Amino acid sequence: MTSQTCTCQCGQTQFTVSGQPKLRMLCHCTICQQFNQAPFADVVVFKTAQVSVPDKSSIDFKTYKPPPNVNRGVCQHCQQPVIEFFDMPLMPKLTMVPAAMFAVQQSLPKPSAHMFYEKRLTDADDQLPKKQGFLRSQLAFFKYLWFGH
Ligand SMILES: [Zn+2]
Numbered sequence: 004m005t006s007q008t009c010t011c012q013c014g015q016t017q018f019t020v021s022g023q024p025k026l027r028m029l030c031h032c033t034i035c036q037q038f039n040q041a042p043f044a045d046v047v048v049f050k051t052a053q054v055s056v057p058d059k060s061s062i063d064f065k066t067y068k069p070p071p072n073v074n075r076g077v078c079q080h081c082q083q084p085v086i087e088f089f090d091m092p093l094m095p096k097l098t099m100v101p102a103a104m105f106a107v108q109q110s111l112p113k114p115s116a117h118m119f120y121e122k123r124l125t126d127a128d129d130q131l132p133k134k135q136g137f138l139r140s141q142l143a144f145f146k147y148l149w150f151g152h
């Protein structure tokens with residue numbers, strides 16, 4: 004099992020992830036836009052057990068809109084989005100890490116799809132599947148999660 008260190012741009016927030024991510028996706032939902040201050044989020048999804056955050060004291064957590072209950076954290080010092088904990092009943096606990104947190108981008112899988120594409124601010128110039136609407140985006144998320152990317 005390989006492990007990787009994730010670091011924010013100022014270096015105050017650091018944690019490690021181990022093993023392969025479950026999936027990577029580009030999410031255009033309005034909460035991701037707001038949280039990332041960007042047209043969409045590029046996030047890598049792990050089981051929470053794969054993620055080790057030794058010190059959460061530099062992270063400011065905020066819950067945007069339950070449900071689903073996603074606890075999103077930014078670095079207190081540089082305000083960069085650093086981690087998102089996804090905790091839903093009857094689901095494995097998941098953690099989403101922005102792709103920008105990884106030092107070695109080549110180690111990441113390609114994104115599986117665009118999610119909530121109907122909320123996009125800019126059109127995507129790629130061949131990835133584009134999932135529109137809450138239901139289709141959620142179904143695609145769980146499909147990639149269970150059956151791989
Ligand atoms: Zn989103």
Ligand SMILES: [Zn+2]
Nearest residue numbers: 011013078081
């Ligand atoms: Zn920082």
